[in-house]
Amino acid sequence: MSLELTDLRLTYADGDTTLVALDDVSLTVKPGELVAVVGPSGSGKSSLLAVAGTLLRPGSGQVVIAGTDASRLGDRERTALRRERIGIVFQQANLIASLTALEQLQVMDHMRGGNSGRAADLLRTVGLAGKENRRPHQLSGGERQRVNIARALMSDPAVLLVDEPTSALDHARGTEIMGLLAELTEERAVATLLVTHDVAQIGHAHRVTEMDDGRLSERRVGLPPGIPALRPGVR
Numbered sequence: 001m002s003l004e005l006t007d008l009r010l011t012y013a014d015g016d017t018t019l020v021a022l023d024d025v026s027l028t029v030k031p032g033e034l035v036a037v038v039g040p041s042g043s044g045k046s047s048l049l050a051v052a053g054t055l056l057r058p059g060s061g062q063v064v065i066a067g068t069d070a071s072r073l074g075d076r077e078r079t080a081l082r083r084e085r086i087g088i089v090f091q092q093a094n095l096i097a098s099l100t101a102l103e104q105l106q107v108m109d110h111m112r113g114g115n116s117g118r119a120a121d122l123l124r125t126v127g128l129a130g131k132e133n134r135r136p137h138q139l140s141g142g143e144r145q146r147v148n149i150a151r152a153l154m155s156d157p158a159v160l161l162v163d164e165p166t167s168a169l170d171h172a173r174g175t176e177i178m179g180l181l182a183e184l185t186e187e188r189a190v191a192t193l194l195v196t197h198d199v200a201q202i203g204h205a206h207r208v209t210e211m212d213d214g215r216l217s218e219r220r221v222g223l224p225p226g227i228p229a230l231r232p233g234v235r
């Protein structure tokens with residue numbers, strides 16, 4: 001139940017010219033694996049997540065989510081695939097100010113028409129036992145990010161896509177969140193693709209690959225990540 005991206009190409013119109021955001025990108029993330037893509041601003045990381053999350057159709061190439069080729073699906077089927085098989089953790093928590101932590105997750109359940117009672121369990125799993133009834137302003141930045149992650153796991157997704165999860169956190173909180181993501185990835189056998197410009201936070205990744213000008217570098221850094229081996233210019 002992996003994420004398979006093959007020969008992806010994505011372009012944007014840029015005045016009279018065409019800007020190539022993804023240039024022949026191929027990457028597979030296996031269940032239980034956390035792959036980090038690092039790269040500077042503008043290198044194409046958000047575009048990669050949007051295509052992997054079936055929010056954007058690539059110009060060419062294939063996106064296979066847990067065995068289903070998204071490129072072959074119509075809009076409605078793609079939306080269903082995204083809702084059922086993909087969890088997305090956005091950079092900002094985007095929590096609803098008036099809802100408690102528990103309710104943020106329960107809203108997802110209602111939207112899917114079920115009442116699985118998974119919300120309290122998931123909040124415990126992400127370390128928020130006892131804080132279920134707090135609203136966003138009563139939680140720290142790290143705790144809000146934990147709610148965000150728990151919410152993305154409500155559908156028990158095969159693929160988890162994570163955009164800059166530590167950008168709003170100090171280093172210690174960021175490291176905790178990365179550790180939690182690695183733990184959840186392994187325990188739940190989810191295929192996690194994470195993008196970040198923050199090389200200091202990739203220590204928990206199983207594999208690291210670098211994006212530059214829409215291309216992934218061949219060099220893949222194993223654990224422990226050889227941070228000095230990454231090309232200069234990546235912070």
Ligand SMILES: Nc1ncnc2c1ncn2[C@@H]1O[C@H](COP(=O)(O)OP(=O)(O)OP(=O)(O)O)[C@@H](O)[C@H]1O
Pocket residue numbers: 012013014019020021039040041042043044045046047048197
């Ligand atoms: N909707 C769009 N229309 C035109 N160009 C775009 C659009 N979205 C992104 N781009 C361009 O595509 C390239 C890749 O952008 P992308 O946002 O994917 O990179 P990124 O690595 O995520 O950067 P950041 O970390 O700043 O978000 C950039 O040159 C960007 O300006």
